Structures are given as structure tokens and as C-alpha cells.
Amino acid sequence: MIENLISFSLKNRILVLMVSLILFVAGIYSVRTSKIDAIPDLSENQVIVFTEWMGRSPQIIEDQVTYPLVTNMQGIPKVQYVRASSMFGMSFIYIIFEDNVDIYWARSRVLERLNSLGNALPDGITPTIGPDGTGVGHVLWYTLEAPGMDLGEQRAIQDWYVKFALQNVKGVSEIASFGGFQKQYEITIDPNKLIYYNLTVPQIMASVNTNNNEAGGRKFEMNDVGYIIKTTGYIQSLKQIENIPLRTKNSISVLIRDVATVQMTGESRLGIFDYNGDGEKVGGIAVLRYGENAHEVIDRVKLKMEEVGRGLPEGVRFNIIYDRGELIEESISSIKTTLIEEMIVVSIIVILFLLHWRSAISIIIQIPITIASSFILLNAFDISSNIMSLTGIALAIGVIVDNGIIMAENSYKHLAIRQSELNQQHKLGGNQHAN
Numbered sequence: 001m002i003e004n005l006i007s008f009s010l011k012n013r014i015l016v017l018m019v020s021l022i023l024f025v026a027g028i029y030s031v032r033t034s035k036i037d038a039i040p041d042l043s044e045n046q047v048i049v050f051t052e053w054m055g056r057s058p059q060i061i062e063d064q065v066t067y068p069l070v071t072n073m074q075g076i077p078k079v080q081y082v083r084a085s086s087m088f089g090m091s092f093i094y095i096i097f098e099d100n101v102d103i104y105w106a107r108s109r110v111l112e113r114l115n116s117l118g119n120a121l122p123d124g125i126t127p128t129i130g131p132d133g134t135g136v137g138h139v140l141w142y143t144l145e146a147p148g149m150d151l152g153e154q155r156a157i158q159d160w161y162v163k164f165a166l167q168n169v170k171g172v173s174e175i176a177s178f179g180g181f182q183k184q185y186e187i188t189i190d191p192n193k194l195i196y197y198n199l200t201v202p203q204i205m206a207s208v209n210t211n212n213n214e215a216g217g218r219k220f221e222m223n224d225v226g227y228i229i230k231t232t233g234y235i236q237s238l239k240q241i242e243n244i245p246l247r248t249k250n251s252i253s254v255l256i257r258d259v260a261t262v263q264m265t266g267e268s269r270l271g272i273f274d275y276n277g278d279g280e281k282v283g284g285i286a287v288l289r290y291g292e293n294a295h296e297v298i299d300r301v302k303l304k305m306e307e308v309g310r311g312l313p314e315g316v317r318f319n320i321i322y323d324r325g326e327l328i329e330e331s332i333s334s335i336k337t338t339l340i341e342e343m344i345v346v347s348i349i350v351i352l353f354l355l356h357w358r359s360a361i362s363i364i365i366q367i368p369i370t371i372a373s374s375f376i377l378l379n380a381f382d383i384s385s386n387i388m389s390l391t392g393i394a395l396a397i398g399v400i401v402d403n404g405i406i407m408a409e410n411s412y413k414h415l416a417i418r419q420s421e422l423n424q425q426h427k428l429g430g431n432q433h434a435n
Contacts, residue, residue, distance in 0.1 A: 027372025043135030143283035155180030171297035181266025
């Protein structure tokens with residue numbers, strides 16, 4: 001088999017050179033289009049279901065939310081196992097699929113099961129599928145530098161302007177906000193006043209919900225002009241909440257301010273984000289979508305941040321605190337330097353040992369062709385160019401040239417033996433002619 005292959009290659013040198021050139025060109029194209037990341041993605045093929053029910057204890061969450069969801073998710077095709085975690089006000093379900101399952105097929109199967117829950121969960125509870133990212137998808141972290149601006153305003157800018165703009169970047173699964181305060185209206189009820197006015201908490205909640213709404217009317221035309229009638233009732237200030245009527249007592253309206261105190265506060269937090277000991281910061285995390293090129297996505301996010309930054313209030317700017325792109329570039333640069341150094345060292349050693357430049361070139365030329373061809377396989381199996389894969393290629397350079405050295409040495413040996421036989425035959429022929 002090997003002898004036939006060698007014989008065929010010797011007889012069809014042009015064909016072999018053309019195939020080698022095609023492999024090299026295809027390999028160079030694969031190098032340019034290969035997905036680049038610093039670390040390999042070894043996370044499990046999973047879909048996360050998140051459910052929020054604030055104010056409930058972990059045991060209630062476990063019994064009324066987590067358990068029904070886990071039992072409903074069991075039996076989905078190609079699922080290895082289902083994990084769950086319950087905490088105060090939140091439930092997390094982790095559905096682990098087989099490695100060869102397409103992530104979007106898995107998400108659609110989970111969504112089908114969620115739609116079939118029916119009345120298994122308490123009223124008002126809506127399970128949500130997590131972002132289509134991976135465990136190593138946090139590729140870029142940033143904060144907002146806003147001197148003199150309170151944390152609530154910064155969080156509002158992040159949630160209602162920056163987040164929506166950056167989520168439109170191709171390859172971004174989610175922009176997760178962190179830090180600061182999420183503004184909310186807080187109504188602190190005095191229980192003694194509730195008793196005095198004969199009111200209940202559900203009545204106050206119903207009054208607030210009813211008065212924070214808009215109602216549509218109808219359209220009518222007058223003087224060839226169409227008018228749309230509607231009532232605007234959305235709450236826009238603390239004073240509007242304070243003036244919401246609850247009931248009438250002795251022909252006098254009882255308002256929210258008579259039984260409660262209304263103020264603007266932040267939502268309860270489980271922690272804070274401190275940066276370098278300089279105080280709290282507000283920012284976000286760009287989460288990479290499954291199967292995307294991390295290096296390209298990071299560059300697109302940075303470009304979009306420059307565009308978004310022009311619309312920020314005066315004095316507000318982005319501060320990137322974690323950028324995997326720098327790690328990727330440093331890793332790739334280090335591996336490139338190592339590959340070049342190894343190619344040079346191997347080439348020098350081959351030339352010194354063989355002392356024949358044509359044989360040395362035939363061996364050295366295998367290195368770029370083999371390395372370029374290996375990227376064809378990396379792309380075919382959807383493996384990113386990361387520290388582990390590139391280091392494996394660097395370690396394999398010795399093996400790449402080893403075969404060529406052995407074959408060249410073997411050829412020299414056989415040529416030397418053949419030349420010795422020819423010289424001996426020539427010597428014997430000369431002796432016979434002399435006799």
C-alpha cells in the first residue's frame with residue numbers, strides 16, 4: 001500500500017504539488033475564518049429555565065415552582081439529566097442535553113414543555129428560558145463612569161438605553177446589567193391608619209393598579225379631522241400616587257397619603273459591585289451567543305460602544321474592566337511566536353543533519369502545509385482556535401517533521417546501498433575486462 005502510494009506520487013509529481021497547493025490555500029482560508037477564543041468551551045449542553053416569585057421562601061419555591069417544573073421537564077428527548085436549585089424568590093432549572101444535540105432544537109423542546117404546564121404553577125408565575133450562551137460566554141465587562149450621577153440614574157441609563165443598543169450586536173446573546181439601584185415606587189402602609197379607615201392591603205393594591213392604567217375610547221371625525229379619544233392614567237410622579245383615592249368616608253375621599261408614605265427607592269439587592277475600592281459602579285456583561293466567534297463579537301461590541309457613547313449624557317463614558325479580546329490576542333501572538341521559532345529551529349537542525357538543502361526543503365515545506373491543513377479539520381469539527389488546540393499544533397511540529405526526516409534518511413540509506421552495489425559491479429566488470 002505505502003509502496004504503491006510512493007510510486008504513484010513519484011510518477012505524478014505535478015498532481016501531488018497541485019494537491020499540496022490546494023490544501024495549503026484551503027488551510028490559509030480556514031485560518032482566516034476559524035473561530036478564535038482564548039479558552040475552550042467545555043461547558044455542558046444545557047438550557048436554563050429561570051422563574052421569579054419574589055417574597056417567597058426557598059421551601060415554598062421548591063414545593064410550588066421547582067418541583068412541578070422538574071417533573072414536567074423529565075422525559076424530553078435526548079436529555080441526560082435535570083438539575084434544580086431553589087432560593088429566596090427564585091428557581092433555577094438546568095436541563096442537560098447530550099453533547100451532539102443542537103442547542104436551538106433543545107430550547108424549542110423545553111419551550112414546548114413550558115407551554116404545556118397549564119395550571120401546574122401558581123397564578124402570575126411565568127418561567128423564562130435563559131439566554132443562549134455558554135458557561136464561558138462572559139467575554140466583556142464594562143462599567144459606566146458617571147461622576148456626580150447617582151446610582152439609580154446610572155442604572156436607568158444602563159437598563160433603558162445602553163442595554164438595548166448593545167443587545168442588537170450580532171453574536172451577543174444578552175447584556176446582563178449589574179450594580180446600582182433599580183428605581184421603584186415604595187408605598188409604606190401604616191397598619192393603625194388602615195384599621196382607623198377600615199381598609200385592607202388588597203384594597204390599596206387594587207386601587208393603585210386600577211389608577212395606573214390607560215383606557216381607550218373611540219375615534220370620531222369633526223371637520224374632516226379624525227380624533228382618537230383615550231384616557232391617560234399612567235403614574236408618573238410620587239404626588240400622583242399620594243392622591244389616589246381609596247374610599248369615601250363622611251363625603252371625604254381617603255387618599256393613599258392618608259394611610260401610607262410614598263417614596264422613590266431602589267429594589268432590594270443581594271449584593272453590590274465595587275470596582276478597585278473606589279465605590280459602587282453600574283455596568284453590564286456582554287454574553288457570547290452559542291457557537292459564535294468570540295474575537296469578532298468583542299470587536300463588534302466595542303465598535304457599537306463607540307456609537308452608543310455619543311448618545312450618553314455629558315460626562316458619562318464606558319470603562320472596559322474585562323476584555324477577553326486582549327487575552328485572545330496575547331494567546332494567539334504567543335502561539336504564533338512559538339510556531340515560528342519552532343519552525344526555524346527545526347529547519348536549522350534538519351539542514352545541519354542532512355547537509356542537503358533540497359532534502360531539507362522537502363521536509364521543512366511539510367510544516368506550513370500540515371499546520372494550515374489542520375485548520376480545515378478544526379473548522380470541519382467546529383473547534384475554535386484556542387490555547388489548547390494551538391498548543392497541540394505547536395507540540396506536534398516535531399512529529400510533523402519526524403516522518404520526513406525518517407523517509408529522507410531511509411532514501412539516503414537505500415541510495416547509498418544501491419550506489420555501493422553499482423560501484424562493486426563496475427569494479428568487477430573492470431577486472432574481468434582486464435583479464
